[in-house]
Amino acid sequence: MDTPVIIARDLTKVYKMGEMEVHALRGVSLEIRRGEVVAIMGASGSGKSTLMNTLGCLDLPTSGEYILDGEVVADLDDDQLADIRNRKVGFVFQSFNLLPRSTALSNVELPLRYSHTKSGRKEKARLALESVGLGDRINHRPTELSGGQQQRVAIARALVNNPSIVMADEPTGNLDSKVGQEIMDLLLNLNKESGTTLIIITHDSKIAAQTERVIRLHDGRVLEEVA
Numbered sequence: 487m488d489t490p491v492i493i494a495r496d497l498t499k500v501y502k503m504g505e506m507e508v509h510a511l512r513g514v515s516l517e518i519r520r521g522e523v524v525a526i527m528g529a530s531g532s533g534k535s536t537l538m539n540t541l542g543c544l545d546l547p548t549s550g551e552y553i554l555d556g557e558v559v560a561d562l563d564d565d566q567l568a569d570i571r572n573r574k575v576g577f578v579f580q581s582f583n584l585l586p587r588s589t590a591l592s593n594v595e596l597p598l599r600y601s602h603t604k605s606g607r608k609e610k611a612r613l614a615l616e617s618v619g620l621g622d623r624i625n626h627r628p629t630e631l632s633g634g635q636q637q638r639v640a641i642a643r644a645l646v647n648n649p650s651i652v653m654a655d656e657p658t659g660n661l662d663s664k665v666g667q668e669i670m671d672l673l674l675n676l677n678k679e680s681g682t683t684l685i686i687i688t689h690d691s692k693i694a695a696q697t698e699r700v701i702r703l704h705d706g707r708v709l710e711e712v713a
Contacts, residue, residue, distance in 0.1 A: 488520075489519065490520070490553075490683045491518060491519065491520040491650055491651060491683050492515060492516070492518040492541060492553075492555075492651070493517050493551075493552070493553060493569065494515055494517070494540075494551070494552050495515050495547070495550055495552075495553040496513045496515055496550040496551070497511050497515070497537075497540060497547045497549075497550035498511050498513060498514075498548045498549045498550055499533075499536050499540060499545070499547050499706075500548045504546045508587050510533050510536040510706055511536055511537060511540070511547065511548075511703045511706045512533075512552075512705065512707055513550070513707065514592060514703075514706070515708070516701060516708060516711075518670045518682070518685065519683075520650070520681070520683055521596065521681040521683055521713060522698055523684045523686075523696075523697045523698045523699075524593065524684070524697055524700075524701060525685075525686045525687075525693065525694035525697040525699070525701070526538065526577075526681075526684050526685065526688075526700075526703065527689065527694055527701070527702050527703070528689075528704060528709075529543050529704070530611040531705075532704055532706070533703050533705070533706040533707075534708075535655070535687065536658060537660075538653055538655055538685070538687050538702065539546050540552065541554070541653065541685070542571065542575050542653050543559060543562075543570055543571045544571070544574065544651060546560070546567075549550070549579070554570065554574060554609060555574050556593050557570060561637075562642050565587050568599075568600075569687035572597055572600050572647060573601065573624040573649070574649050574650045574651060575649050575652075575682040576597075576643070576644030576646075576647065576649040576651070576653070576682075577644055577650050577652075577653055578637070578651040578653070578655070578673075579640065579654075579657055580656035580657065581657050581660065582628070582636045582637055582640045582660075583640065584636055584639060584640060584643075585628075586627065586628050588627065588629065589625050589627055590615055590623055590624050590625070590626055590627075590628075590631070590642075591612060591615065591625065592611075592641045593610045593613055593628075594614050594642045594643045594646050595607050595610075595639055595645060595646075596643060597599075597646050598647065599644045600609065609648055611624075612624055613641070614645050615639070615642045616674070617642065618639075618642045618645075618672060618676075619637040619640050619672075620635060620638050620639065623635060625658070630692060632665075633661050633665065634661055634669060637657060637661065637669050638660075638669070639678070640667075641669070641672065641673065645680075645682070651682065651683040651684075652673070652676075652681060652682050653685070653687070654684070655688045656688055657669055657670075657673065657686065658688075658693060664682050664686075664691075673686070674696065677681060684697075686705065693701070698713065699711060
């Protein structure tokens with residue numbers, strides 16, 4: 487866990503809204519080690535979602551340097567950004583973001599399709615679903631699954647390409663406390679078993695307390711880091 491998988495130096499992000507400028511990130515610098523479990527916390531408007539989008543290569547910073555698993559992100563074009571997202575980052579969202587008419591298996595297959603994997607897609611997706619305890623639900627659609635099961639499908643989808651990092655944005659936000667803790671236990675167990683770096687965006691101090699380090703944002707800046 488000595489090698490940083492994420493190195494961010496003085497990241498800024500400015501959104502222009504007509505004549506107004508919104509400074510979402512104001513010089514954020516941080517490092518996240520390979521295999522680390524980190525929570526990013528902050529109030530609404532603190533910049534935590536913008537930071538996640540930047541670290542996940544969903545958006546580029548206005549200025550600053552960002553190195554993801556050894557690759558300088560500023561040097562990448564749109565196609566390369568899409569490729570690095572698919573290879574190195576798995577995303578888990580509060581709202582699950584599953585295709586409602588597709589089975590659990592088909593939903594988990596999606597990243598493999600985007601990466602143009604031609605052989606063994608169904609088997610890889612099945613194994614990913616088994617790893618989250620849904621081997622008996624592979625042909626169920628989201629409407630046939632509970633909220634916790636849908637989030638497990640989303641986690642399997644995030645893991646199917648064996649990414650270096652999993653970023654989870656309020657992964658327990660739409661779940662009751664019992665099921666939410668089950669999802670958190672699953673994520674932490676997967677981290678222990680595979681060594682995947684886990685970054686959790688959360689406002690829940692009980693969730694953050696289960697991570698190894700908490701990065702708190704305020705007004706687009708790192709307010710503090712607590713190990």
